[in-house]
Amino acid sequence: MIVCVCQSVSDRHIRGAIQDGVVSSFEELQVELGVALRCGKCEGHVRAMLVDVGACAVADPRAGHPIHFQTHITTGARHSNF
Numbered sequence: 001m002i003v004c005v006c007q008s009v010s011d012r013h014i015r016g017a018i019q020d021g022v023v024s025s026f027e028e029l030q031v032e033l034g035v036a037l038r039c040g041k042c043e044g045h046v047r048a049m050l051v052d053v054g055a056c057a058v059a060d061p062r063a064g065h066p067i068h069f070q071t072h073i074t075t076g077a078r079h080s081n082f
């Protein structure tokens with residue numbers, strides 16, 4: 001299933017990158033796969049996937065998770081609410 005439509009990144013790409021140890025954070029996924037760098041609509045899903053596979057301890061509350069994601073996003077103004 002495509003998670004990031006803008007970059008044509010699937011859940012398999014994301015899970016593979018995490019499981020292969022290529023990435024371990026949301027920011028690394030942005031750098032490696034380009035997710036959430038355009039419209040940003042996939043951000044919540046990508047963060048939830050990181051939590052689901054155990055790569056991150058906490059998630060973005062906008063994705064419906066109760067705990068705040070602790071890192072700061074520096075890739076665009078639309079993320080300035082962190």
Ligand code: FES
Nearest residue numbers: 004005006040042
């Ligand atoms: S859907 Fe991922 S940046 Fe637009």
